[in-house]
Amino acid sequence: MQQPEYREGPGRRASAALAAIRRARSLPVRAAWLVAVTVLLAAFALLNLRHVLAGAAFTPYAAGNLAALLAVGLLLVQFALSSRIRALDRAFALNRLLSLHAKVGPVAGVLALLHPVLIFMPAAPTGADIMQLWREGLGALALVIAGTVVATSLWRTFLELSFEAWRLIHQLVFIMVALIAVHSLVLGSDIWEGWPRAFWWGIIAVFAGLTAYEKVYKPTALRRALYTVDAVTKASRDTWNLDLRALNGTALEHVPGQFAFLTLLPDQGGKALRHLPARLWRAARLALYGKAGRAEEHPFTISSAGDDPGVISFTIKESGDYTSTIGNVRPGTRALVDGPYGQFSHLVLAGGDILMIAGGVGITPMLSMLRHVAARGGPAVTLVWGNKTEEDIILRDEIDGLAASPSGLKVHHVLSEQDDWPGERGFVTEELLGRILSREELQRRVFLCGPPVMMEKVTKDLRRLGVPRSRIHTERFALE
Numbered sequence: 499m500q501q502p503e504y505r506e507g508p509g510r511r512a513s514a515a516l517a518a519i520r521r522a523r524s525l526p527v528r529a530a531w532l533v534a535v536t537v538l539l540a541a542f543a544l545l546n547l548r549h550v551l552a553g554a555a556f557t558p559y560a561a562g563n564l565a566a567l568l569a570v571g572l573l574l575v576q577f578a579l580s581s582r583i584r585a586l587d588r589a590f591a592l593n594r595l596l597s598l599h600a601k602v603g604p605v606a607g608v609l610a611l612l613h614p615v616l617i618f619m620p621a622a623p624t625g626a627d628i629m630q631l632w633r634e635g636l637g638a639l640a641l642v643i644a645g646t647v648v649a650t651s652l653w654r655t656f657l658e659l660s661f662e663a664w665r666l667i668h669q670l671v672f673i674m675v676a677l678i679a680v681h682s683l684v685l686g687s688d689i690w691e692g693w694p695r696a697f698w699w700g701i702i703a704v705f706a707g708l709t710a711y712e713k714v715y716k717p718t719a720l721r722r723a724l725y726t727v728d729a730v731t732k733a734s735r736d737t738w739n740l741d742l743r744a745l746n747g748t749a750l751e752h753v754p755g756q757f758a759f760l761t762l763l764p765d766q767g768g769k770a771l772r773h774l775p776a777r778l779w780r781a782a783r784l785a786l787y788g789k790a791g792r793a794e795e796h797p798f799t800i801s802s803a804g805d806d807p808g809v810i811s812f813t814i815k816e817s818g819d820y821t822s823t824i825g826n827v828r829p830g831t832r833a834l835v836d837g838p839y840g841q842f843s844h845l846v847l848a849g850g851d852i853l854m855i856a857g858g859v860g861i862t863p864m865l866s867m868l869r870h871v872a873a874r875g876g877p878a879v880t881l882v883w884g885n886k887t888e889e890d891i892i893l894r895d896e897i898d899g900l901a902a903s904p905s906g907l908k909v910h911h912v913l914s915e916q917d918d919w920p921g922e923r924g925f926v927t928e929e930l931l932g933r934i935l936s937r938e939e940l941q942r943r944v945f946l947c948g949p950p951v952m953m954e955k956v957t958k959d960l961r962r963l964g965v966p967r968s969r970i971h972t973e974r975f976a977l978e
């Protein structure tokens with residue numbers, strides 16, 4: 499069903515962002531990235547295989563060096579995948595790049611481990627040699643760091659590591675790269691001749707460039723585009739809406755459904771106050787209401803539709819140690835916003851009417867899309883939204899208001915922990931979806947976001963109801 503005023507357009511603010519994503523997602527651009535990575539890894543392999551191609555034997559020693567070169571090649575790819583490079587995000591979406599990053603890490607780790615194993619296989623160093631092996635020692639230290647980073651990533655939950663501790667350990671990779679650079683400088687004699695020499699310096703320069711981009715350029719650029727918290731309002735029992743105003747008047751341009759990394763700067767909250775009583779009053783309020791969270795960076799969906807050029811909003815549920823402080827944020831708090839990222843948007847994944855399925859706070863990307871459709875017109879949307887109780891329904895008045903308007907939005911609330919709810923009760927299941935949705939609704943493109951268990955189960959339910967995998971678009975609220 500299409501609305502009379504149907505026009506699935508981005509709106510002026512989102513159009514440039516959308517056009518850039520569409521260009522970057524085109525087949526030639528994506529293929530060019532993949533070719534570039536393949537050529538890069540082939541060049542790393544050639545650094546070693548050129549000897550074999552020239553007639554030398556492929557010994558375990560050569561295999562060990564090949565493993566190290568491929569590990570460094572993959573390490574470079576790892577840096578690029580996690581550096582939030584805008585062009586890569588537009589082509590592939592940051593969430594997917596980071597999940598690839600998580601898969602490539604162990605492969606690079608195994609290759610790095612094979613390096614000493616193969617090299618020392620023919621003749622392990624004796625005790626007398628050990629003191630002479632300081633150059634190898636640098637490599638060994640790099641290997642220990644690689645092992646630690648891979649192990650803490652694979653078994654973070656088992657090790658009960660907090661996200662912050664895990665991220666701190668991950669920062670060791672910068673030391674690891676420096677160790678590898680010195681190790682290769684003092685030991686890799688065959689790469690310091692002819693074209694390999696230029697190539698190797700180029701690689702070291704790219705590592706340095708990516709580090710400078712992430713550690714110097716990005717933070718500086720973000721601080722130049724500061725935001726200030728305009729309003730903090732309650733959106734449900736445990737969810738808060740934060741409106742942020744760009745101090746330079748122009749907030750980032752995003753397409754509905756994208757996310758950004760938000761850092762609230764608690765110590766710089768509010769304007770600088772000249773008079774002592776005002777400063778004391780602020781200190782008293784801080785003591786009374788508590789501080790906003792630590793200056794940590796967290797990813798949140800931009801829940802506003804992007805209509806107001808100076809303002810963006812986040813809708814944040816109290817779910818952990820950081821987010822549980824979100825209600826304490828005071829208007830005037832300064833903030834950094836790094837984004838937008840991602841492609842979970844009806845404008846990017848375009849094509850006809852929509853079925854949205856959300857669990858709890860998984861509504862936020864849908865909220866942005868719904869607000870956009872309401873403001874601009876767009877496809878018909880049916881929303882199936884699971885919550886525990888009525889009190890957990892975020893911005894219920896606004897969403898039910900949209901459903902009551904001629905926007906074409908149909909909402910099914912499904913509550914799992916409220917026995918007196920007159921509507922659908924329980925969880926979103928195959929039976930429920932088959933019963934409340936029409937055949938036409940089940941043929942639409944699906945946008946699904948919610949707790950991981952729910953998403954996994956609902957995806958299977960949808961598949962059983964005949965929805966092709968290619969029509970089910972998902973957004974996980976985890977970047978691992």
Ligand SMILES: Cc1cc2nc3c(=O)[nH]c(=O)nc-3n(C[C@H](O)[C@H](O)[C@H](O)COP(=O)(O)OP(=O)(O)OC[C@H]3O[C@@H](n4cnc5c(N)ncnc54)[C@H](O)[C@@H]3O)c2cc1C
Binds near residue numbers: 815821977
């Ligand atoms: C793309 C995306 C969009 C999101 N949108 C929203 C939203 O609109 N509203 C909302 O309420 N939540 C959203 N989240 C989830 C939100 O980021 C987490 O709930 C929040 O970071 C948890 O932090 P915590 O310290 O309170 O909880 P914790 O209990 O410490 O962390 C819970 C989990 O959140 C993740 N996490 C924690 N800290 C970070 C961090 N600094 N950076 C990245 N991940 C972290 C980890 O997977 C961790 O296991 C989104 C997440 C992603 C990835």
